Amino acid sequence: MKIAVLGSGGWGTALAMLLAENGHTVTLWSYLEEESRRLQQTRENPLLPGVTLPESLSYTWDLSCVRGCGVVVMATPSFGVRSTAEGIRGMLTPETILVSVSKGIEKGSSLRMTEIIRQATGDLCPVVALSGPSHAEEVARRVPTAVVSACPDQAAAETVQDLFLNDRFRVYSSSDVVGVELGAALKNVMALCTGCCTGMGYGDNTKAMLMTRGLAETARLGVALGGRRETFAGLAGMGDLIVTCTSMNSRNYRAGILIGQGMPVQQAIQEIGAVVEGYYAVDSARELAKRAGVEMPITQAAYQVLYEGRDPKTVLQELMRREKRHEMEETWI
Numbered sequence: 303m304k305i306a307v308l309g310s311g312g313w314g315t316a317l318a319m320l321l322a323e324n325g326h327t328v329t330l331w332s333y334l335e336e337e338s339r340r341l342q343q344t345r346e347n348p349l350l351p352g353v354t355l356p357e358s359l360s361y362t363w364d365l366s367c368v369r370g371c372g373v374v375v376m377a378t379p380s381f382g383v384r385s386t387a388e389g390i391r392g393m394l395t396p397e398t399i400l401v402s403v404s405k406g407i408e409k410g411s412s413l414r415m416t417e418i419i420r421q422a423t424g425d426l427c428p429v430v431a432l433s434g435p436s437h438a439e440e441v442a443r444r445v446p447t448a449v450v451s452a453c454p455d456q457a458a459a460e461t462v463q464d465l466f467l468n469d470r471f472r473v474y475s476s477s478d479v480v481g482v483e484l485g486a487a488l489k490n491v492m493a494l495c496t497g498c499c500t501g502m503g504y505g506d507n508t509k510a511m512l513m514t515r516g517l518a519e520t521a522r523l524g525v526a527l528g529g530r531r532e533t534f535a536g537l538a539g540m541g542d543l544i545v546t547c548t549s550m551n552s553r554n555y556r557a558g559i560l561i562g563q564g565m566p567v568q569q570a571i572q573e574i575g576a577v578v579e580g581y582y583a584v585d586s587a588r589e590l591a592k593r594a595g596v597e598m599p600i601t602q603a604a605y606q607v608l609y610e611g612r613d614p615k616t617v618l619q620e621l622m623r624r625e626k627r628h629e630m631e632e633t634w635i
């Protein structure tokens with residue numbers, strides 16, 4: 303299969319490697335010409351240390367590489383998804399399958415990634431979300447990993463499942479694209495929160511509390527927006543939450559640690575040197591929650607720290623002092 307991967311950050315590069323190793327003809331598109339030239343010359347991506355890119359990969363910074371591709375993988379940061387999708391409109395056919403691997407919710411519109419792609423490309427092709435606990439650094443090193451391929455069009459989800467599957471990358475299929483995409487976007491917010499508490503010197507108890515209650519509020523929003531409750535117990539929900547809130551590979555978790563240690567938010571994001579999606583998602587998630595009438599106290603707390611400059615210790619104290627509740631009093635898995 304001829305495949306274009308759009309976005310040569312850590313994740314786009316790791317997935318292009320995997321698809322090339324699965325025998326596909328893969329072109330890796332970079333947003334910046336110099337990034338593409340550097341990849342071609344060095345066959346290394348500094349975001350994936352110690353990894354050599356396969357010889358069979360092709361590189362370009364020209365979006366017309368999508369012409370004639372059976373599958374196009376959208377792997378830019380969430381804020382670049384709309385413009386990249388608009389750039390390939392007119393080069394697709396109804397048979398093309400688009401795969402979204404970006405994790406976020408668009409600022410302003412509060413649309414999920416597959417919704418943006420469908421809108422920007424004229425709703426011509428099926429759009430599959432591929433998500434789950436999968437740090438690029440580990441996938442590139444062939445560490446056994448499992449993800450989920452989600453689309454209401456089951457045939458498209460299964461085509462993508464087959465393309466990516468191999469003996470170190472296991473892919474499940476799902477029809478719950480809403481649940482899968484919201485789990486992906488919100489776990490980044492929770493990783494910023496758990497990182498922040500780690501940075502402030504709190505321990506494993508605090509981390510487990512935020513992860514568990516964070517998943518509860520994520521599922522509450524997801525179900526209100528049409529996702530399935532069970533999805534949040536799966537790879538794109540609990541699975542990705544675990545990997546992102548516990549790994550030093552996580553950009554969100556590491557940014558949270560720096561913020562918890564007292565570094566200003568923008569400086570912490572700069573310091574990470576790769577996209578910190580939770581920063582963008584928190585604003586849109588808060589907006590979605592408001593519209594759906596869903597309570598999301600941890601997301602709200604994250605917003606106050608990230609956008610209003612409030613002291614994280616005070617915000618955590620306020621979370622702890624909320625009115626007492628029954629644990630299972632609301633929608634839960």
Ligand SMILES: NC(=O)C1=CN([C@@H]2O[C@H](COP(=O)(O)OP(=O)(O)OC[C@H]3O[C@@H](n4cnc5c(N)ncnc54)[C@H](O)[C@@H]3O)[C@@H](O)[C@H]2O)C=CC1
Nearest residue numbers: 310311312313314333378379380382404405437438576577
């Ligand atoms: N890195 C990882 O382990 C994983 C990342 N993801 C998701 O994949 C997406 C991409 O993440 P990474 O590869 O880590 O990002 P990254 O930060 O490594 O790479 C960003 C890339 O985007 C390009 N870029 C910057 N602005 C752009 C724009 N306006 N339009 C298009 N491209 C632009 C940069 O040139 C760079 O190549 C994110 O949504 C992330 O949440 C998902 C699973 C794993």
Ligand SMILES: O=C(CO)COP(=O)(O)O
Nearest residue numbers: 434435436437552553554
């Ligand atoms: O989505 C990811 C792992 O599944 C990557 O998480 P970070 O963006 O926090 O590194």
